[in-house]
Amino acid sequence: MSQETTQNIRQKYGLEETTLMDRVRENWIGYLFIVPTFVMFTILFYYPIVRGVYLTFTNTRLGQAGSFVGLENYSWLLTNDLFHFAFGWTLAFVFGTTLLQLVIGLIAALLLSELRSRWRDWTSAIIMSPYFSAPLAGGVIWMWFLNSDFGMLPMILSDFLGVQAPAFLADGIWPYVSLIVAQSWHDYGYAGIIYAAAIVGIPREQYEAAALAGAGRLRRFRDVTLPHLVTPTIIILALRTAWNVAEFAQPFELTGGGPGTRTMLMSILTYETAYVNLQFSRAYTLGMAMILVSMTAAIFYVTVIKDEEELYV
Known part of the structure; x- marks a missing residue:
């Protein structure tokens, strides 16, 4: 032509x-x-x-103009033992919190899908309410619940059950468990909202066809519901991973990185480096490490989404 x-x-x-x-x-x-x-x-x-x-390539401090120091801040980062601990604990915190948020959010969404419409609105408002509260307020609530001196849970264990309550925010493994549980409680509603929307969008005909084929409730969940939740799960993982890496208010309210530095997250370490030690250049370097973690997770999840793009939501 x-x-x-x-x-x-x-x-x-x-x-x-x-x-x-x-x-x-x-x-x-x-x-x-x-x-x-x-x-x-x-x-x-x-x-x-x-x-x-x-x-990050300077030695800037609060109120002081810094000079160029090259890779000195990155060298400090890689040789700092506290950063190594905070990095590892942050990864464990993010993994545990994100996993719990997925599980609890899915359970909440499945529960809502089984309720009648007249009960669904009120129940969803109650179940999702922690997500819409301020993180600092959530930290105060959990402080009053777990604190060894005046907390409700230690009081119930010691006064009513006669059990010596551990120091949930200071003793052994309990501070780590407490931070993960508290953060999961606050943010599981996000996963629940997305899962609930995905479940509502599943055609009822598929459940009816599976039931006619003799599939029980568990098998219908495995063969019908789960395939529709793959992509929403990846989206939740990508977003919640990034947000959990940067979580600050509630963990800071509960332990402040303590006792000592036992629960020091990267976000809390960044805050203390910037506003306690006044070393802004090192704080920005810590921020770059946090961004690197979030970007690595995001790239992984995007790759998984591309592999699952033929699945339907």
Whole structure:
């Protein structure tokens, strides 16, 4: 087919090639509305990120202009024992918290799907209420629940059951368990909301067909429900992993990284480095490590999504 004929066909169906300037002139009003948003994102988001990356190569402190020190902050990071501990504990915290949030959120969504509509709204509001509370408020609630001096749980164990209650926020493995349980309680509602939406969208005909084939409740869950929850699960994992890496308010309220440094998360270590030790450049370097963890998890989850793209939601 000749070039002229091809060009005529493109003109006939409105497929003429347009340049960038042609598109700008045609849609200039839309671009005009986008400009303020782009400017604000640049000032409040992109510039701080670039500035933060630059500060990791300096020795900047609060109120003091730093000088260029190369990779000194990264060398400090890799040789700092407290960072090594905080990094490992953060990974364990993120894994345990994210897994519990998935399990509890799925159970909550399945429970809601079995209720009648008149009970579903009130029950969902009660089940999902922790997620809509402020993390700091959640920390106060768990402090009053677990504290050895005035907490409700130690009081119940000692006064009513005659059992010596452990120091949930200070003794042995209990501080780690307490932080994971408390954070899972606060954020499982996010997984529950997404799972509930996915379950509602499953065609009822598939359940009916499975029931007619003799499948019991457990098998219907395995063969019908679970395949529809693969992609939502990956999405929840990606988002909750990133957020759990950065969790600060509730763990800080409960233990503050203590006793001593036994529950020091990377987020708390970053805060103390910046606002206690006033070493902003090292705090930014810690932030880069947190971003690296979140990005690594995100890349892994995106890869898994691509492998599962033929599954339906």
